[in-house]
Amino acid sequence: MKIRSSEIVVSAINKSQYPSEGMPEIALVGRSNVGKSSIVNALLNRRNFARTSQTPGKTRTINFYLINKEFYFVDLPGYGYAKISKSEKDKWGVIMERYLEAREELCAIFLLVDIRHEPTADDKLMYEWIKHFGYDCTVIATKADKISRGQYQKHISIIRKKLQLEADEKIIPVSSSKKTGVEDLWEHIVAQYNS
Ligand code: GTP
Numbered sequence: 648m649k650i651r652s653s654e655i656v657v658s659a660i661n662k663s664q665y666p667s668e669g670m671p672e673i674a675l676v677g678r679s680n681v682g683k684s685s686i687v688n689a690l691l692n693r694r695n696f697a698r699t700s701q702t703p704g705k706t707r708t709i710n711f712y713l714i715n716k717e718f719y720f721v722d723l724p725g726y727g728y729a730k731i732s733k734s735e736k737d738k739w740g741v742i743m744e745r746y747l748e749a750r751e752e753l754c755a756i757f758l759l760v761d762i763r764h765e766p767t768a769d770d771k772l773m774y775e776w777i778k779h780f781g782y783d784c785t786v787i788a789t790k791a792d793k794i795s796r797g798q799y800q801k802h803i804s805i806i807r808k809k810l811q812l813e814a815d816e817k818i819i820p821v822s823s824s825k826k827t828g829v830e831d832l833w834e835h836i837v838a839q840y841n842s
């Protein structure tokens with residue numbers, strides 16, 4: 648995909664702040680620190696466009712990035728960060744549910760999990776939530792540079808089994824830092840659009 652333009656359009660909390668022109672959206676969800684914002688940067692070949700951080704919980708709003716004035720990547724706040732308060736957790740739930748419950752523009756959700764680890768109970772709940780709301784789910788196994796290529800399949804099977812993915816749901820290994828798998832991910836995005 649040739650990136651002609653990318654711009655952050657809005658950092659939203661409330662529905663009234665979401666973009667309203669009806670362009671398609673692809674959302675990224677996953678644990679805090681799993682690499683959601685980094686994947687946006689890798690896909691766009693930009694260094695610090697979506698803000699990343701070593702401190703989990705960096706992204707606390709819904710960030711809409713408009714690509715080629717055609718579609719949006721939507722970077723959602725992460726979950727599973729132990730050090731946040733109950734009220735912060737509740738706030739996260741409200742923000743997520745408000746966005747996911749009836750977003751017609753939302754054509755696919757990418758659930759990011761760390762390739763090294765078995766998905767957590769929170770990841771599984773997130774996957775079930777995605778299905779409950781009726782969206783397509785693609786799993787991105789992040790930080791693939793942390794294991795050798797020979798180990799990909801083993802880790803991918805563990806992820807597939809734990810989440811109990813449907814047969815046609817893909818797991819795509821990606822390393823944002825080494826830029827591996829980024830082309831595969833773009834191909835998948837483009838294919839999804841054309842179907
Ligand atoms: P929140 O906004 O807190 O939910 O986190 P996030 O999911 O957006 O994670 P972010 O992209 O900020 O990345 C978190 C940390 O993981 C940063 O220190 C990144 O440099 C690192 N990281 C992200 N992707 C990769 C990767 O592919 N490989 C390696 N080795 N590190 C990565």
Ligand code: MG
Binds near residue numbers: 683684685722
């Ligand atoms: Mg982030």
